Amino acid sequence: DAGVIQSPRHEVTEMGQEVTLRCKPISGHDYLFWYRQTMMRGLELLIYFNNNVPIDDSGMPEDRFSAKMPNASFSTLKIQPSEPRDSAVYFCASSPLAGVGNEQFFGPGTRLTVL
């Protein structure tokens, strides 16, 4: 298996522009997570899905952020409009099972820079 796939790997955009990040989870995994990593705050959970349904979006910073999972093999995280403070590395992760102890498999991340 190729693991979790994310695209693009790097994105540079200007303030006010729309940004769409993409993720393909590992086949057969029912759970998909979106994280944001910064030097100051570390790795923060934004939202997660179970069987394509959003379960907890309490980590989404504000209405400018939205996430969708139209099918089991694809998810997007959209920022509209983007702001410089959104600059971070965004990770997608997937997991085959729920609950404690179940490993999350992370993708390589998308480094977003908003100028």
Place this chain on the structure above:
Amino acid sequence: EDQVTQSPEALRLQEGESSSLNCSYTVSGLRGLFWYRQDPGKGPEFLFTLYSAGEEKEKERLKATLTKKESFLHITAPKPEDSATYLCAVQGEETGANNLFFGTGTRLTVIP
């Protein structure tokens, strides 16, 4: 509110020089404590899950231990390929079945 504090922020070791990384946590009802390794430009990679105080797990040169307030990641005779950032995360009763709360990590450099 769940809290995870890792120390030190950065650690430089000579090859073969054993040491420990610390993860102090505050969580309402610990369900699990996780250690991940992250290499530059890559996503975190799972190492261990610990569930209760007194539990220990080992993998090659790494051993993770857990008390009621902290976890240690012991590195025995490290090699340069052990250089990475080590992340600690907790899962508590209030954070939901799948939510992980991460610390900011310890950046380990092992010098040949």
